Amino acid sequence: MSDILPFLKELISAPGLSGNETPISTIIQNEWQQLVDEVSVSRLGSLHGLRHGCLAAPRPSILVATHMDAIGLMITGIQSGFLRFTDIGGVDPRVLPGQQVWVYASGPKADKQSPIPGWIVQPPAALLPEEFENKVVPIENLYIDIGLTPERVQQFVQVGDIVSFAQCPIELVGETLSGHSLDNRAAVAALTICLQELQFIRHAWDIWAVATVQEEEGLVGAYTSTFQIRPTLAIVIDTTWAKGPGSEEWNTFPLAKGPTLMWGPNFHPKLHKGLKDMAEKMEISHAVEITGRHSGTDAFATQVIAEGIPTMAIGIPIRYMHTPVEIVAIKDIQRTGRLLAGFIASLTIDFMNTIVLDS
Amino acid sequence: MANSTTLDKKRLALLEKLSQAMGVSGEEGEIRNIILEEIRPLGVDFKIDALGNLLVLKKGTGKIRHKVMLAAHMDEIGFMIAADDGEGLFRFEINGGIDVRQLPGKAVIVGKDHIPGVIGARPIHLTSSSERKDKIPLNSLRIDVGPGSNKIKRGDRATFATHFQRVGPSIIGKALDDRLGVAVLIELLKQPYPDIDLQVAFTVQEETGLRGARVAAFSFKPDLAFVVDSTPAYDLPSWDDEENISYNCHLGAGPAIYISDGATLSDPRLIRLLVNTAEKEGFSYQFRQPGGGGTDAGSIHKQGSGIPSVSISIPGRYAHTAVGMARISDFNDTIFLLKATLQSIPPDFLAQERK
Numbered sequence: 001m002s003d004i005l006p007f008l009k010e011l012i013s014a015p016g017l018s019g020n021e022t023p024i025s026t027i028i029q030n031e032w033q034q035l036v037d038e039v040s041v042s043r044l045g046s047l048h049g050l051r052h053g054c055l056a057a058p059r060p061s062i063l064v065a066t067h068m069d070a071i072g073l074m075i076t077g078i079q080s081g082f083l084r085f086t087d088i089g090g091v092d093p094r095v096l097p098g099q100q101v102w103v104y105a106s107g108p109k110a111d112k113q114s115p116i117p118g119w120i121v122q123p124p125a126a127l128l129p130e131e132f133e134n135k136v137v138p139i140e141n142l143y144i145d146i147g148l149t150p151e152r153v154q155q156f157v158q159v160g161d162i163v164s165f166a167q168c169p170i171e172l173v174g175e176t177l178s179g180h181s182l183d184n185r186a187a188v189a190a191l192t193i194c195l196q197e198l199q200f201i202r203h204a205w206d207i208w209a210v211a212t213v214q215e216e217e218g219l220v221g222a223y224t225s226t227f228q229i230r231p232t233l234a235i236v237i238d239t240t241w242a243k244g245p246g247s248e249e250w251n252t253f254p255l256a257k258g259p260t261l262m263w264g265p266n267f268h269p270k271l272h273k274g275l276k277d278m279a280e281k282m283e284i285s286h287a288v289e290i291t292g293r294h295s296g297t298d299a300f301a302t303q304v305i306a307e308g309i310p311t312m313a314i315g316i317p318i319r320y321m322h323t324p325v326e327i328v329a330i331k332d333i334q335r336t337g338r339l340l341a342g343f344i345a346s347l348t349i350d351f352m353n354t355i356v357l358d359s
Numbered sequence: 360m361a362n363s364t365t366l367d368k369k370r371l372a373l374l375e376k377l378s379q380a381m382g383v384s385g386e387e388g389e390i391r392n393i394i395l396e397e398i399r400p401l402g403v404d405f406k407i408d409a410l411g412n413l414l415v416l417k418k419g420t421g422k423i424r425h426k427v428m429l430a431a432h433m434d435e436i437g438f439m440i441a442a443d444d445g446e447g448l449f450r451f452e453i454n455g456g457i458d459v460r461q462l463p464g465k466a467v468i469v470g471k472d473h474i475p476g477v478i479g480a481r482p483i484h485l486t487s488s489s490e491r492k493d494k495i496p497l498n499s500l501r502i503d504v505g506p507g508s509n510k511i512k513r514g515d516r517a518t519f520a521t522h523f524q525r526v527g528p529s530i531i532g533k534a535l536d537d538r539l540g541v542a543v544l545i546e547l548l549k550q551p552y553p554d555i556d557l558q559v560a561f562t563v564q565e566e567t568g569l570r571g572a573r574v575a576a577f578s579f580k581p582d583l584a585f586v587v588d589s590t591p592a593y594d595l596p597s598w599d600d601e602e603n604i605s606y607n608c609h610l611g612a613g614p615a616i617y618i619s620d621g622a623t624l625s626d627p628r629l630i631r632l633l634v635n636t637a638e639k640e641g642f643s644y645q646f647r648q649p650g651g652g653g654t655d656a657g658s659i660h661k662q663g664s665g666i667p668s669v670s671i672s673i674p675g676r677y678a679h680t681a682v683g684m685a686r687i688s689d690f691n692d693t694i695f696l697l698k699a700t701l702q703s704i705p706p707d708f709l710a711q712e713r714k
Contacts, residue, residue, distance in 0.1 A: 080596040092483040095464030098681035119682045126605035127597045147529030170475045172505025245501040246481045320479030323464040
């Protein structure tokens with residue numbers, strides 16, 4: 001298996017906030033176009049890679065969705081040379097003070113090709129409303145300082161400019177990687193491993209590898225791409241919560257101990273069983289993740305497209321989700337990619353008959 | 360003479376090295392070694408005292424020479440590993456004054472080998488909106504270096520992993536408080552001062568109570584002292600756009616001369632000397648707003664039978680966080696002003712009336 005680490009580091013060094021996915025889409029397309037037969041981009045920007053199966057057409061198809069958008073920030077105003085901002089996709093303000101960010105400045109003097117560095121800062125207590133003394137300072141009262149004079153700031157930055165985290169990837173011990181946007185670039189890497197594996201394995205079905213847009217803001221890419229493609233089956237890969245300091249709940253999973261196979265109304269029970277049987281056959285360690293209602297993933301969308309699509313989801317545990325220092329175990333990404341490839345290769349022409357929901 | 364751009368580049372390269380090194384109070388060796396590398400070629404006398412202060416003597420040649428002490432602290436705020444929770448997770452204590460709100464979501468380096476780690480936070484999805492209004496207390500934060508074997512031990516120091524950067528007129532890095540001062544002192548040591556004996560102290564443990572400076576001043580027994588630090592500027596706008604009347608000083612307005620802070624009333628003769636030099640030479644300067652805070656002068660001026668002292672600061676934003684910010688012009692202007700001042704101390708300086 002090829003070493004996925006360099007590609008994953010490239011993925012988490014790129015921006016691609018919800019609604020602005022082009023930079024990350026380009027990187028993924030460069031990698032996928034060697035692995036699939038056709039590449040296209042949906043009307044809303046999702047990346048579709050099609051790899052033909054070996055059956056005679058028309059073939060059944062499986063869609064594998066991994067969202068490529070990332071959480072981040074957006075400029076809401078400029079006050080005396082300091083930038084005010086809000087979040088895109090859900091950010092805890094407590095992780096913000098002291099972070100470096102990239103500001104994608106679009107003002108008249110800005111170089112649109114290269115972002116400018118900025119730093120999120122918490123103003124001193126005397127310059128804040130009294131109620132925040134010794135409390136968490138809300139996002140509305142934090143600033144981004146880009147180190148330039150107020151006059152220059154006005155020439156560079158505009159309201160609406162997007163801001164991504166700038167934390168560089170950090171290799172930690174135990175073959176783990178830390179950085180921003182591992183949710184969900186870790187899944188993009190897993191799907192890439194799956195496509196690499198399938199170069200050497202015969203598979204009957206068509207595979208649609210889809211990097212969806214705007215998952216963090218309403219599963220928009222999953223709804224629209226699944227409708228356009230109308231696959232026979234859909235599998236979503238997303239990240240899930242790893243156990244970590246302060247996160248020991250029942251719905252968290254150990255890091256580096258394998259992916260989760262999701263179970264609940266959002267998922268087709270027989271498809272779940274199919275993946276679980278395959279994981280056991282391939283001796284891939286895994287856990288079952290119970291999600292009682294909305295799974296919080298693209299699977300919530302793919303399941304209800306058109307006449308309904310049998311859907312399953314796999315979770316890759318990461319620590320500190322939605323912070324700039326998420327941690328993933330490379331092994332879990334590899335396990336997910338291998339499991340997916342094994343399962344896809346096992347799909348036969350009459351597979352759908354085996355998962356009919358009878359009594 | 361080098362043109363200003365090359366000079367800037369060399370100074371900034373040194374500052375980058377100083378900023379990215381780790382020197383948490385009590386373990387300043389890494390900083391001391393960088394300084395030693397810089398000053399050895401200068402042929403000055405130096406010694407390392409019992410606490411780790413680096414004391415440098417550059418003697419003048421004049422007949423009557425004041426002993427003039429210059430001090431800047433080598434240490435920085437940081438962390439100390441307190442307990443090993445297993446799985447690559449470590450509890451830690453804070454060294455110096457760090458707001459606990461500055462910790463979650465940060466990359467850090469641990470120990471002499473700078474082993475990378477992160478301080479995480481619970482996923483937003485698992486927290487309630489009311490929980491997100493409360494600070495994450497230190498006892499629920501961990502330094503995470505990844506599961507597996509590592510070389511970290513209890514007692515190891517750690518600090519923020521911040522890349523030093525230059526952006527337009529600004530520099531950004533960790534520990535600019537007080538590596539800016541350290542870099543200024545190294546520059547000043549390269550200049551000639553025939554009429555004084557220059558006693559330069561690179562001090563330890565400023566952040567834990569001005570402790571290194573206290574013993575350094577005892578060793579030197581100077582006639583007068585200048586302390587070079589980086590004061591928090593607090594020059595941001597107020598949230599409601601009311602005038603900011605609680606600033607300390609402004610970035611870009613030149614070195615900040617102290618009249619009084621929480622620890623020292625500066626000697627009026629030394630304030631006058633700095634101001635007169637700046638006015639005469641046309642250098643920019645500003646007064647730091649009288650108020651709280653303190654520098655090594657707080658322990659120096661009370662040493663022995665008393666040492667007339669003054670502090671001067673390179674204005675900095677966001678001190679004691681992962682990202683400090685300062686202006687290159689303020690850094691350079693501090694070097695210019697101090698050099699000119701040290702070269703113009705008259706032999707009868709201490710005979711002047713304090714007024």
